[in-house]
Structures are given as C-alpha cells and as structure tokens.
Amino acid sequence: MGEAPVFYVENLKDRFSNGFNLRFKGFETSIDVGDKTFVIGSSNNDSISSIEVQIYDKSRGKWVIPTVLGTEPKRYEGHSAILLNEDRIMVITWGSTPDDCIWFLEVDTEYVKQQKKASGTEVVAWSKGVRGDADKPVVISGPSGVGKGTLINMLMKEFPTMFGFSVSHTTRAPRSMEKNGVHYHFTERSIMEKDIKDGKFLEFASVHGNLYGTSIEAVEAVADSGKRCILDIDVQGAKSVRASSLDAAFIFISPPSMAKLEERLHLRGTETEEQIQKRLRNAKAEIEQGKSSGIFDHILCNDHLEKCYDDLKKLLGLDGTTSTNPKPSSKGINLPSKHAVSKINSKILIKSETPGSGNPSKNSIVLDVSLLKGGAPSRTRGLNVYAVDPNPFSDSLNGIHKLS
Ligand SMILES: Nc1ncnc2c1ncn2[C@@H]1O[C@H](COP(=O)(O)OP(=O)(O)OP(=O)(O)O)[C@@H](O)[C@H]1O
Numbered sequence: 001m002g003e004a005p006v007f008y009v010e011n012l013k014d015r016f017s018n019g020f021n022l023r024f025k026g027f028e029t030s031i032d033v034g035d036k037t038f039v040i041g042s043s044n045n046d047s048i049s050s051i052e053v054q055i056y057d058k059s060r061g062k063w064v065i066p067t068v069l070g071t072e073p074k075r076y077e078g079h080s081a082i083l084l085n086e087d088r089i090m091v092i093t094w095g096s097t098p099d100d101c102i103w104f105l106e107v108d109t110e111y112v113k114q115q116k117k118a119s120g121t122e123v124v125a126w127s128k129g130v131r132g133d134a135d136k137p138v139v140i141s142g143p144s145g146v147g148k149g150t151l152i153n154m155l156m157k158e159f160p161t162m163f164g165f166s167v168s169h170t171t172r173a174p175r176s177m178e179k180n181g182v183h184y185h186f187t188e189r190s191i192m193e194k195d196i197k198d199g200k201f202l203e204f205a206s207v208h209g210n211l212y213g214t215s216i217e218a219v220e221a222v223a224d225s226g227k228r229c230i231l232d233i234d235v236q237g238a239k240s241v242r243a244s245s246l247d248a249a250f251i252f253i254s255p256p257s258m259a260k261l262e263e264r265l266h267l268r269g270t271e272t273e274e275q276i277q278k279r280l281r282n283a284k285a286e287i288e289q290g291k292s293s294g295i296f297d298h299i300l301c302n303d304h305l306e307k308c309y310d311d312l313k314k315l316l317g318l319d320g321t322t323s324t325n326p327k328p329s330s331k332g333i334n335l336p337s338k339h340a341v342s343k344i345n346s347k348i349l350i351k352s353e354t355p356g357s358g359n360p361s362k363n364s365i366v367l368d369v370s371l372l373k374g375g376a377p378s379r380t381r382g383l384n385v386y387a388v389d390p391n392p393f394s395d396s397l398n399g400i401h402k403l404s
C-alpha cells in the first residue's frame with residue numbers, strides 16, 4: 001500500500017509573514033508538535049553558524065526560548081527537519097560530514113519530560129544520530145576490589161573493536177600506573193563541581209571520600225566510535241543511570257565472601273590500610289543494595305575469574321552463539337547536500353535537490369529509523385542508512401530498490 005509522502009518542513013517566513021520577531025538571520029524550519037511550533041534556525045555570527053531553537057506556544061500565543069540541553073550541531077549550510085514519533089525532530093544538516101549530519105532535537109521524550117519537571121522551564125535536548133547497530137551500553141558495578149576492572153580489561157583485550165570504555169572523572173589521586181585520560185580524567189573538585197552544575201554529567205557520586213562521575217561526553221565519545229560503551233561505576237552511580245533515560249544493561253559483580261574481598265584489596269596494594277577498611281565498610285552496603293534493589297538485570301559472582309569472565313561473555317552474547325563480526329557499516333554514505341525529505345512509516349527518503357548531479361545512488365538515500373535506540377542525554381543509535389535506486393514513476397518508497 002502506498003502512502004502519501006509526509007513533508008513537514010515549512011518555511012516560517014511564508015507562514016508567519018509578520019508579527020513575530022525571530023532572531024534568526026538565516027535559514028529556519030518550523031515543525032508543529034501538539035499546540036507548539038518548534039522553530040529551528042541558524043544564527044550566524046560572522047564565521048560560525050549554529051542552530052538555535054524557539055518555540056511558539058499556540059495556546060498562549062507566546063514565543064518561548066527553551067533551555068537547550070546537549071551538544072548542538074555545529075557549522076552547517078542549512079538543514080531539513082522532520083517529526084518522528086511526536087516526540088523528536090530529526091534534523092539533517094546540509095554539507096556536514098557523514099558522521100555529523102543526522103541529529104535529533106528531542107521535544108517531548110521521557111528525558112525531556114524529566115528535565116522540564118526538574119527545571120520548571122521549557123526544555124529541548126539535542127542528541128546526535130549514530131549510524132549502525134551498536135548495542136546498548138553496559139553498566140558494571142560492584143564493591144571495590146571485586147574484580148570489575150579486571151573483567152573489563154579482559155573483555156576489551158579480547159574484543160577490542162567491540163567495546164569502548166567510558167573514562168570517568170575523579171577527584172582521587174592517580175595510582176602509579178594510571179594515565180590521565182585513559183583510566184580516569186583526574187580533576188580538581190571545584191572544576192568537577194562546576195561541570196556537574198552545568199549539566200555535563202550523566203551521573204556522579206561521592207565514593208570512598210572522593211567524587212567520581214560519568215560525563216555525557218565520555219559516553220558520547222564511545223558511541224561515536226561505533227563501539228559498545230562499558231561503564232565501571234559504583235552502585236549509587238548505577239542507580240542514577242537506571243533512573244536516567246540512558247537505556248543500558250546493568251550487571252552487578254559480587255565477591256564470594258568479605259574475606260576474599262579484603263584479601264584482594266590487600267594483594268592489589270593500591271590503598272592504605274585505612275582506605276581499605278573504608279572500602280570494605282562501604283562494600284557491605286553496596287552488596288546489600290546490589291542484590292536487593294532491583295537496579296541490576298544480572299548478578300555474577302566473581303569467585304573463579306575465568307568462570308566469571310565466561311559468564312559475563314554469555315550475558316553479553318559473546319559465547320559463540322552470536323556473530324562477533326563487525327556489522328555492515330553505513331558510515332561512509334554521504335547524504336546529498338541540498339535535499340528534500342519525505343517520510344513513509346519508519347523510512348525517511350532523502351532526495352537530492354541538485355538536478356542531474358550524476359549517479360542516482362548518490363542522490364537518493366533512505367534512513368531507516370525503525371530501530372532507533374538511546375537518545376538524549378547521549379547519542380541516538382541504530383540509524384541505518386542506505387543508497388537507493390529510486391523509481392522515477394513513484395514518489396512512494398514502494399518503488400525503491402536497495403543498492404547497498
Ligand atoms: N576472581 C578473582 N580471584 C582472585 N583475584 C581476583 C579475581 N578477580 C580480580 N582479582 C584481583 O583482585 C584485585 C582487585 O581487582 P580489580 O582492581 O579488578 O577490582 P575492581 O572491582 O575494579 O576495584 P575498584 O572498584 O577498586 O576499582 C586485583 O588485584 C585483581 O587481580
């Protein structure tokens with residue numbers, strides 16, 4: 001069954017020819033969501049062009065400038081926009097690189113609703129689209145010394161192209177073998193506190209007397225590399241991530257006994273006796289919470305390391321029953337710079353607006369958004385992009401033949 005293509009992009013200048021004082025100097029699009037019109041426009045200041053958002057509240061007849069969360073798209077020549085699921089606007093920037101051209105402005109997702117409630121203001125949030133099928137992040141938690149880091153290192157060594165580590169920030173001093181930017185971003189408390197206040201952290205917690213936290217940027221960096229993100233965080237952090245809109249798998253590692261945990265901390269030799277005792281006191285509460293709070297999807301006991309590692313791999317589908325070959329990549333496909341966008345079901349057709357510009361496979365692209373995962377406050381994953389051979393007799397996607 002063919003359906004009429006839906007093209008929501010309208011030019012505000014045609015629609016509101018007078019009366020509204022938009023501060024955009026260049027290109028803008030407007031999208032209606034319920035009783036609000038979201039106007040996305042370029043504001044040019046000499047060399048830099050970035051995207052800004054204004055909302056027209058039709059029921060109140062008022063313009064609102066929302067709080068904009070997340071990193072917004074940079075430098076573009078123009079953009080197309082289309083509404084998805086009544087809660088996010090897909091923005092395709094013109095002339096950006098393949099890795100940087102698909103963005104989502106979330107206007108009514110769970111995350112945005114939470115932020116609106118918390119701030120009492122109008123909020124929208126940017127999330128960059130990442131091509132491909134990277135699986136959801138994995139949160140690994142458990143008491144200090146249980147072996148989280150050891151298990152994660154084994155995983156990253158065996159599957160280097162599959163997993164990426166979310167490098168946390170901490171105010172604790174580096175251990176002798178630890179490198180800044182690799183094991184942690186070692187930082188001063190005042191700087192970290194300011195960044196937390198500025199909304200740069202997905203979660204943070206005071207752990208054993210120091211501040212630890214996962215920046216949104218750390219998780220985004222892994223998603224951008226196309227890898228599955230692994231977070232090594234304490235139980236309080238896991239609880240915060242669980243309450244956030246980051247869709248993740250939560251695994252708790254428990255020790256075989258407190259005596260074994262103490263022995264491991266002593267053998268590791270990275271803390272003073274006083275610090276070890278503090279970590280052991282905290283461990284009791286963490287184990288209780290880990291096992292009973294319902295935060296975690298899975299609990300693994302790290303008694304014998306190899307056995308625990310095998311169990312972890314099974315949980316992650318890496319026990320040989322699932323292919324670990326890299327999934328086909330759509331990373332290299334360029335979107336036509338100036339284009340028209342239409343939507344049928346979960347497929348967005350992008351057609352070049354530059355006539356006679358050569359190979360049709362370069363001009364017509366389909367974005368399949370049926371498997372979107374994640375979103376603000378991190379990346380939106382699961383975007384599949386392919387070139388198509390458009391049927392010249394039909395504007396509907398029924399006539400499209402996949403090329404790649
Ligand atoms: N199953 C195991 N049996 C014996 N020793 C282990 C086992 N797993 C890990 N270890 C050892 O225990 C010590 C603590 O492990 P690791 O540093 O990985 O713990 P962690 O959970 O990451 O701790 P922290 O939260 O403090 O960073 C290390 O010396 C490691 O080699």
Ligand SMILES: Nc1nc2c(ncn2[C@@H]2O[C@H](COP(=O)(O)O)[C@@H](O)[C@H]2O)c(=O)[nH]1
Nearest residue numbers: 144168204205207212213214232233234237
């Ligand atoms: N809530 C968070 N906890 C974190 C983060 N990074 C690490 N951790 C946890 O802290 C303790 C101690 O770590 P150590 O390196 O000092 O031994 C451990 O349980 C980690 O899981 C974070 O970003 N957020």
